[in-house]
Amino acid sequence: MxxxxxxxxxxxxxxxxxxxxLxxxxxxxxxxxxxxxxxEEGLSRIKENLQRFACDEKSLSSLSLQNIIIGDLAEPDRFLNDERLLEVTHVINAAAVASFGENALIWKVNVEGTLKFARRMANVRxxxxxxxxxTAMSCIPEAGALVTESITHKEEEEHLVQYTWSKSSIEQLMLEQCPALPLVIARPSIVVGHSSLGCxxxxxxxxxxxxxLMLGKFMCSLGDKIDVIPVDYCAEALLMLVKRRTVEERVYHVSAGDERSVSFAEIDRAIADALGQPPLSSDYRQVDYEDLIQCRREFKTIYGPCNERLMLRAMRLYGEFSRLNVRFSNKKLLGLGMPHPPRFVDYIRHCVETTRGTSIPEMMKVDFK
Ligand SMILES: NC(=O)c1ccc[n+]([C@@H]2O[C@H](COP(=O)([O-])OP(=O)(O)OC[C@H]3O[C@@H](n4cnc5c(N)ncnc54)[C@H](OP(=O)(O)O)[C@@H]3O)[C@@H](O)[C@H]2O)c1
Incomplete structure (x- = not known):
């Protein structure tokens, strides 16, 4: 079973x-x-989330309290003795504090708690x-590169945020300290929306x-490319990687690769098209962070009520990543028979549709927990 x-x-x-x-x-x-x-609360949280993925009634009702194991990776000792863990044949471990914000739990959960959990699972016969x-970003890619999977570990100072440092550290620690764990690492690139359900x-x-695009300026150039995949493609790849009897590699990117990454110019055109307005094209300006600080007084007019400091922080962090212009090679994953993902610009209209009427400050909350 x-x-x-x-x-x-x-x-x-x-x-x-x-x-x-399901x-x-x-x-x-x-x-x-x-x-x-x-x-009960755990089950209802799971079902609430499944409904966002348009999960059908049959799938929803197939889940019961038996499927729930209550646990917090910040306090793993409280669930690691649950006997149901002994029956587990496969694990997809994606829980993490996935935030570019400053959060004291990042190290405790993403590294310490996850390592204890991995050690426990290494003993499950x-x-x-x-x-x-x-995450593909944890390798600190060189700007402009087509990055291949490697397990080299860079120093903390080289990381833009603590999140990528924690993700890189836990990979290294599991490899060193859990030799018996049948470990495979999937590193998604940038997961945005769903290919049919948008956001x-x-x-x-x-x-x-x-x-x-609303600001008309940012730290990347329109010629820079970005490696984006939809969440349903990522899920398909993760299921394939967990179920497949044998995999030769330890690490796999789940990414758009060189072929399906898109430029910001294409994104500008596709979003404008979905909104029924002209693209920015030559009106767009590539600027540095200091220029963004200069226009902070305009934020409330452009975005509505917002916290200027948080907006600037977001612009600096995501701006640094946006101008890296990196693509993550997906050759290994394609080699296992996984199809190419759709291009971001091919489903972007669904993302525009499903966020119509939602302000930027409202949308960004999910990434600044
Ligand atoms: N989204 C991307 O673009 C992307 C790209 C590359 C890699 N990844 C990786 O993919 C994984 C999932 O990311 P996501 O985007 O799905 O993040 P997410 O939507 O924020 O989900 C994080 C999940 O982890 C759980 N979690 C957080 N802290 C926990 C704790 N202390 N104990 C137990 N569970 C905890 C959360 O539970 P609660 O609901 O209780 O908070 C939630 O279910 C992460 O490991 C991330 O590094 C994501």
Missing amino acids: SSLLITGATGFLSGAVLAKA SENAFDHYLLLVRASSA KLKRFLHVG RPSSSIFWVFRMA
Whole structure:
């Protein structure tokens, strides 16, 4: 009997994974690690999230309290003795504090708690695969590069945010300290929207593109490219990587690659098209962060009520990433038979549609928890 343990299923990536797995009857049983004060609350949090993925009634009603394991990776000792863990055959571990904000829990959860969890799972006899979800950005890519998967570890000072440092550190620690763990690492690039549901499941990162274009200036040039995939493609890849009997590599990018990455000029045109307005094109200006600071007084007029300091912080962080102009090679994943993802600009209209009437400050909350 196959039993999949998913962490982070109240979130964006694992929510998509669970919705897809249930619709395909991919596993015989599911165990879902959730933060909640009771199994009832945990189940209801999971179902609420599945509804954002348009999960059908049959799938929703197939879940019961038996599927819920209450637990917090900040306090893993409280759930690691649960006997149901002994029956787990596969794990997709995507729970993390996935925030560019400053959050004291980032290290505690993403590194310390996750390492304890991995050590525990390394002792589960029936476990066939532990798929850990990292992030492609954790390797500190060189600007302009087509990045291939590697497990080199860069110093903390080189990381733009603590989040990528924590994601890089946990990979290294699991490799060093859990030799018995059947570990495979999937590193998604930038996950934005869903190829048919747009931003209904989450507005994560989509607001950055809208924010920059509404301002008419940002730190990247329109010629720079960005590697974006939709969450349903990411879920399909994660399920393939966890289920596949043998995989030769330790690390896989889940990404658009060189072929399906898109330029900001294409994004400008596609968003303008969806909004029924002309693109910025030559009216757009590439600026540095100091120029963005100069126009902070305009923010409230452009974006509505907002916290100027938070907007500037977001612009600096995402601006630095946007001008990296990196693509992540997906050759290894394609080599396993995974199809190419759709291009961001091919489903961007759904993202525009599903965020119509939602302000930038409202949309960005999800990334600044
Ligand atoms: N989104 C992207 O573009 C992207 C790109 C590359 C990699 N990733 C990776 O993908 C994974 C999932 O990201 P996401 O975008 O789905 O993030 P998300 O929507 O913020 O979901 C995070 C999930 O982790 C859970 N979690 C957080 N802290 C926890 C704790 N202390 N104990 C147990 N569960 C906890 C959250 O539970 P609560 O609901 O209780 O908070 C939620 O279910 C992360 O590991 C991230 O690094 C994401």
